[in-house]
Amino acid sequence: MTPYLRAGIILLYLLPIVATAQNPTPLIIEAALDLKIFTPLLEAFEQAHPDIALTYYDRSTLEVNQRAQNTDPAPDVVISSAMPWQMALVNQGLAQPLGSDAARNWPAWAKWRNEVFGFTFEPIVTVYRLELARHMMPPTTHADVHKLLSTHQDLLRGRVTTYSPTGSGIGLMLFQQDARYSPRFWDLVAAMGAADMSLENNTQAMLDGLTDGPYWLGYNLLGSYALQWARSHPELIVQIPQDYALVMMRMAFVHRNAPHAEAAKTFMNFLLGAEGQRVLAGDTPLFSVLPEVTGPYTAQRLRDQIGERLYPIPINASLLAFDDPLRRRLFMQRWAREIEILKP
Numbered sequence: 522m523t524p525y526l527r528a529g530i531i532l533l534y535l536l537p538i539v540a541t542a543q544n545p546t547p548l549i550i551e552a553a554l555d556l557k558i559f560t561p562l563l564e565a566f567e568q569a570h571p572d573i574a575l576t577y578y579d580r581s582t583l584e585v586n587q588r589a590q591n592t593d594p595a596p597d598v599v600i601s602s603a604m605p606w607q608m609a610l611v612n613q614g615l616a617q618p619l620g621s622d623a624a625r626n627w628p629a630w631a632k633w634r635n636e637v638f639g640f641t642f643e644p645i646v647t648v649y650r651l652e653l654a655r656h657m658m659p660p661t662t663h664a665d666v667h668k669l670l671s672t673h674q675d676l677l678r679g680r681v682t683t684y685s686p687t688g689s690g691i692g693l694m695l696f697q698q699d700a701r702y703s704p705r706f707w708d709l710v711a712a713m714g715a716a717d718m719s720l721e722n723n724t725q726a727m728l729d730g731l732t733d734g735p736y737w738l739g740y741n742l743l744g745s746y747a748l749q750w751a752r753s754h755p756e757l758i759v760q761i762p763q764d765y766a767l768v769m770m771r772m773a774f775v776h777r778n779a780p781h782a783e784a785a786k787t788f789m790n791f792l793l794g795a796e797g798q799r800v801l802a803g804d805t806p807l808f809s810v811l812p813e814v815t816g817p818y819t820a821q822r823l824r825d826q827i828g829e830r831l832y833p834i835p836i837n838a839s840l841l842a843f844d845d846p847l848r849r850r851l852f853m854q855r856w857a858r859e860i861e862i863l864k865p
Contacts (some may be wrong), residue, residue: 545574546581548784551589552600553582553630553691554771555725558749561804566791573784581722582606584689586691589615595778598784600771602743603690604639604834605843607772611637612841617773619786623793631770631836633809637837641801642820644744644827645695647760648728648751651783653737654758662764663703666740670712677716682727685720686856692722693771695741697843697852698767698834708860713740714860725750731757743769748806761827768823771807838863 552559556579557723563577578596580588582603589610598623599615610616614637618624625633631639647666649659657673660666670677684692700706719736721727724746730736732754739747747759773792775785791797795814802809802816809819816822824831834840842848 525826545572546728546784546841547781548573548575548788549597550575550577550600550788551580551585551592551596551597552577552598553580553585554600555579555746558745558805558807562792562797562800565797565800566788569791569796573787575788583688586610588692589776594780595776597776597779597781598773598788599771599776601690602643602769602771603694604769604772604836605694605840606690607637607774608633608838608840609844611774615777617777617779618784619775619789621786621790621793622715623695623727623790627793628810628812631832633732633836633838637772637774637836638789639752640798640810641745641771642810642823642833643769644761644808644823644831646742646744646747647762648731648732648739648742648747648762649758650734650737651756651758652734659758659760660738661700661760662762664705664764666738667705667712669738670709670716673747674712674716677737677787679717679719680732680735681713681716681718681740682721682736682738683713683718683740684727685854688720688722691743692741693849693852694834694843695767695769698832699741700852702765702767702832707855710856710859718860728754729759736849741767745806746800747766747809750819763830765830765832766827768831770810770834770836772836 525735528783573647582601583602585599586603586606618635627638647660653659656676657669660669686696724743727739727742731739751757751759775782775789779785793812798809798811798814801807802814802819806818808823
């Protein structure tokens with residue numbers, strides 16, 4: 522993929538480039554966070570710390586999880602939206618604590634043991650094409666999605682997309698969370714299976730399909746990506762569910778074996794500090810967490826708009842249960858069974 526280069530900072534998808542800064546301190550970040558969305562934060566960090574040459578790898582949640590465990594040398598900072606996987610890595614002892622004021626003052630609900638930190642507050646949304654609205658009432662709740670799939674099965678066949686629970690760590694997590702909060706979740710899975718839903722490994726693939734026309738309805742997309750995309754694609758409508766809206770957080774930590782630990786801590790302190798959070802709130806759709814930060818995209822503003830219907834996925838030991846192999850296997854067995862129930 523094409524790398525993006527600025528003086529003193531290296532942003533790329535897969536292949537590294539030699540930095541041009543004179544004697545910079547390296548910093549390697551493995552991240553499941555789209556480069557286009559995160560670039561304002563990375564550029565602000567570059568301006569604040571020109572002595573650090575940052576190499577940013579934009580990968581899938583699965584790749585980030587694997588590389589955090591197996592890459593030698595290890596990355597300096599690990600960022601991912603697959604919250605149970607991040608918690609499992611930290612539980613394995615792969616993170617080192619951050620002892621800064623920024624870490625100590627970070628909201629308790631968005632961190633664990635001062636080792637891993639949730640630094641975004643992103644709603645999970647439904648996205649549909651305006652074309653769908655010409656044939657049926659667009660869904661505003663999870664129950665509406667189920668009703669549309671049940672009553673317009675033939676029209677929606679092959680036109681519905683969602684995450685693959687096997688190809689995406691965040692996809693599996695979101696479905697597991699849905700199963701906690703929605704008593705009819707498995708009925709919805711069966712209805713999606715009957716409509717021959719298409720499974721994708723990331724939100725961008727779903728957005729591409731919605732834009733190009735094969736898909737009319739997307740379920741459980743990351744709101745940050747969807748809101749950004751919809752700005753330049755008016756044929757798409759982003760709907761935050763009105764019955765309940767899951768909220769996920771990108772989680773970041775300094776790797777235990779970080780080769781450039783001080784640079785990694787500098788980056789984390791910037792990310793958690795007021796300056797970095799202001800960039801997230803004002804220049805990205807990732808929604809900042811720090812309470813005192815203001816801007817169009819903040820956790821508090823989202824709470825003010827949505828209220829009690831927001832269901833943030835907590836960062837605590839309960840996340841580890843969702844990474845349990847037996848629980849995951851039983852979930853996937855049920856998934857496979859349900860998507861076949863209504864098939865002719």
